[in-house]
Amino acid sequence: MVKTKAIMIGAGLANMAAAVYLIQEAHWQGDKITFYAIDDHGSNDGDEAVHAKDDYWNQNHPTENHLGFIARGGRMLNYRTYVDLMDLLGRIPSATETGMTAAEDTHEFDAKHRTFDKARLLEGGKGIINGGKLGLNNKDRALLTKLIMMPDDQEERLDNVTIAEYFKDDPHMFQTNFWYMWETTFAFRIQSSGQELRRYMHQMIYEFTQIEHLVGVNRTRYNQFESIMLPLINYLKQQGCTFILNRRVTDWHFKQTPLQDEITVTGLVMTNTLTDEEETVDVDEQTAVMFTNGSITDSATIGDLTTPAAENMDYGAASSLWKKATEHFYNLGNPDKFFADRNASEWVSFTLTTKNHLLLNEITRITTQVPGNALNSFLSTQPITALGQKDVNMSIVVHHQPHFTTQKPNETVIWGYFLYPRRKGEFVEKPYIEMNGREMAEELIGQLSKVDPGPGNIMTKKTAIMDSIINNIPCYMPYASALFNNRAKSDRPKVIPDHSTNLAFTGEFAEQPYQMVFTEQSAVRSGEIAAYHFTGIPASKLVKNPRYDKDLKTLAKATKKLFS
Numbered sequence: 408m409v410k411t412k413a414i415m416i417g418a419g420l421a422n423m424a425a426a427v428y429l430i431q432e433a434h435w436q437g438d439k440i441t442f443y444a445i446d447d448h449g450s451n452d453g454d455e456a457v458h459a460k461d462d463y464w465n466q467n468h469p470t471e472n473h474l475g476f477i478a479r480g481g482r483m484l485n486y487r488t489y490v491d492l493m494d495l496l497g498r499i500p501s502a503t504e505t506g507m508t509a510a511e512d513t514h515e516f517d518a519k520h521r522t523f524d525k526a527r528l529l530e531g532g533k534g535i536i537n538g539g540k541l542g543l544n545n546k547d548r549a550l551l552t553k554l555i556m557m558p559d560d561q562e563e564r565l566d567n568v569t570i571a572e573y574f575k576d577d578p579h580m581f582q583t584n585f586w587y588m589w590e591t592t593f594a595f596r597i598q599s600s601g602q603e604l605r606r607y608m609h610q611m612i613y614e615f616t617q618i619e620h621l622v623g624v625n626r627t628r629y630n631q632f633e634s635i636m637l638p639l640i641n642y643l644k645q646q647g648c649t650f651i652l653n654r655r656v657t658d659w660h661f662k663q664t665p666l667q668d669e670i671t672v673t674g675l676v677m678t679n680t681l682t683d684e685e686e687t688v689d690v691d692e693q694t695a696v697m698f699t700n701g702s703i704t705d706s707a708t709i710g711d712l713t714t715p716a717a718e719n720m721d722y723g724a725a726s727s728l729w730k731k732a733t734e735h736f737y738n739l740g741n742p743d744k745f746f747a748d749r750n751a752s753e754w755v756s757f758t759l760t761t762k763n764h765l766l767l768n769e770i771t772r773i774t775t776q777v778p779g780n781a782l783n784s785f786l787s788t789q790p791i792t793a794l795g796q797k798d799v800n801m802s803i804v805v806h807h808q809p810h811f812t813t814q815k816p817n818e819t820v821i822w823g824y825f826l827y828p829r830r831k832g833e834f835v836e837k838p839y840i841e842m843n844g845r846e847m848a849e850e851l852i853g854q855l856s857k858v859d860p861g862p863g864n865i866m867t868k869k870t871a872i873m874d875s876i877i878n879n880i881p882c883y884m885p886y887a888s889a890l891f892n893n894r895a896k897s898d899r900p901k902v903i904p905d906h907s908t909n910l911a912f913t914g915e916f917a918e919q920p921y922q923m924v925f926t927e928q929s930a931v932r933s934g935e936i937a938a939y940h941f942t943g944i945p946a947s948k949l950v951k952n953p954r955y956d957k958d959l960k961t962l963a964k965a966t967k968k969l970f971s
């Protein structure tokens with residue numbers, strides 16, 4: 408079972424992490440590792456728009472304005488629970504800070520720029536509201552406590568139970584500050600998985616006590632491509648790993664066996680996305696294949712200031728290949744649970760670049776905090792949910808500036824998102840998904856105007872702010888929340904499925920104990936597990952994860968918080 412070579416399908420964080428552990432813990436030469444992938448950033452993108460426009464998913468959706476920057480998402484890290492990620496970053500040099508590891512780089516930046524959110528929730532007519540008052544009643548508390556107390560070995564009780572179903576007799580839960588903060592910090596919806604909510608309540612229990620200030624959130628110095636992926640790419644290339652990009656792996660060759668349950672990959676079929684030519688790569692018995700079987704940014708498209716992001720109906724590169732594997736074997740999960748319900752998973756985000764600090768200073772005035780400290784969510788003043796309740800309209804993250812190393816002096820970059828793209832704007836009368844960048848900026852200014860404490864409402868500066876915009880790039884991500892979709896435990900393949908001799912599943916759509924999805928942490932851990940498995944390193948050597956959910960002091964603090 409011990410392997411001497413590896414093929415990586417997908418060059419995202421999970422597989423790059425696997426490669427680092429193969430090199431450093433199993434002492435492989437880098438040239439034994441080959442990546443086949445569409446691109447070398449996966450979800451962790453971050454670039455000048457002029458480069459991003461040529462990405463695989465954007466090629467068929469031309470835009471006119473290629474100025475400014477784009478990052479489809481922004482990442483909040485949490486050192487306390489992201490122990491595998493921090494272990495990984497401690498093993499590679501920073502791409503921007505000479506003499507530091509990527510972990511030291513992030514620690515140093517973060518120590519000087521602590522997150523302390525003063526305006527986590529804002530509401531029209533009220534301004535900043537006190538999110539620290541969670542607003543839970545006894546029924547909410549009882550149901551949350553039940554989740555916190557449910558042990559790991561009983562989580563299958565929540566197989567196929569949505570959050571809405573779990574709280575079916577308690578719609579009050581979805582009108583609490585707790586829920587507004589929880590849904591927008593982590594991107595849960597009421598139709599998301601109850602099982603995953605249980606995992607979050609366990610792994611994030613420590614942060615629960617300080618959620619209104621996001622005190623536990625740590626951030627990288629720059630966007631995650633430059634601060635996380637680039638250090639990995641530089642290191643792996645220097646070690647001799649081969650990156651073959653512009654390849655979409657489309658099919659498998661598996662060994663035929665009498666019982667048909669042995670999973671042994673013997674070949675991969677792929678398309679060269681530049682030439683459309685098909686290629687087959689043989690896989691021998693010495694080779695492990697590590698496959699990231701789902702990507703939440705697959706099929707994501709971008710627009711620009713005057714163009715909305717188009718809807719790309721592609722099933723996704725990762726999920727299509729995963730589906731092909733499930734046609735051969737019965738124990739590899741159900742990709743449709745995650746990738747056939749866009750209504751449950753889609754988001755629209757935007758990356759706004761301005762030539763000066765005007766908008767930034769207005770946001771600072773309104774939220775009373777400097778850039779880099781916060782995630783601000785705007786609550787509706789009218790009912791907007793299917794249950795006839797109020798909810799968050801949109802959220803923004805004002806990064807510490809600069810967020811990209813190539814930003815010009817005074818240029819600013821702001822990121823924001825709409826969790827429900829089919830809802831209509833309040834200031835621009837159309838669904839967010841149909842808005843271009845200009846309209847999204849207008850909607851943002853409108854939302855800010857509703858919570859502006861004055862004197863002098865931001866609306867009076869609207870023309871100047873709009874004139875300051877270099878570009879605002881909408882991004883439609885059909886699968887952004889797919890990993891939260893309602894599921895049973897068996898819907899995701901194990902990192903090492905039963906009867907697999909050389910195939911591992913990595914990333915957020917692989918089942919591994921305890922870890923929660925939508926985290927750089929679980930992606931890294933899956934790669935580490937795969938690397939250790941195929942090199943005979945015992946699982947006991949994996950990075951130790953703290954269990955705050957079993958720590959009495961933490962539990963006591965969380966209980967107290969439930970009553971605030």
Ligand SMILES: Cc1cc2nc3c(=O)[nH]c(=O)nc-3n(C[C@H](O)[C@H](O)[C@H](O)COP(=O)(O)OP(=O)(O)OC[C@H]3O[C@@H](n4cnc5c(N)ncnc54)[C@H](O)[C@@H]3O)c2cc1C
Pocket residue numbers: 416417418419420421422443444445446448449450451479480481482483484654655656657699700701702703704705724725726728756887913914915924925926927928930
């Ligand atoms: C908007 C947004 C916000 C986020 N916020 C946070 C946050 O606050 N905190 C946090 O910790 N995490 C956050 N994340 C999640 C984090 O980015 C992911 O958990 C992580 O990047 C997953 O890494 P991965 O390697 O598993 O997958 P990916 O980064 O998706 O990489 C997998 C790559 O493999 C490629 N691939 C797969 N199959 C094939 C194939 N057949 N052929 C060719 N290529 C293939 C895919 O196309 C993809 O490029 C966020 C993500 C998004 C999109």
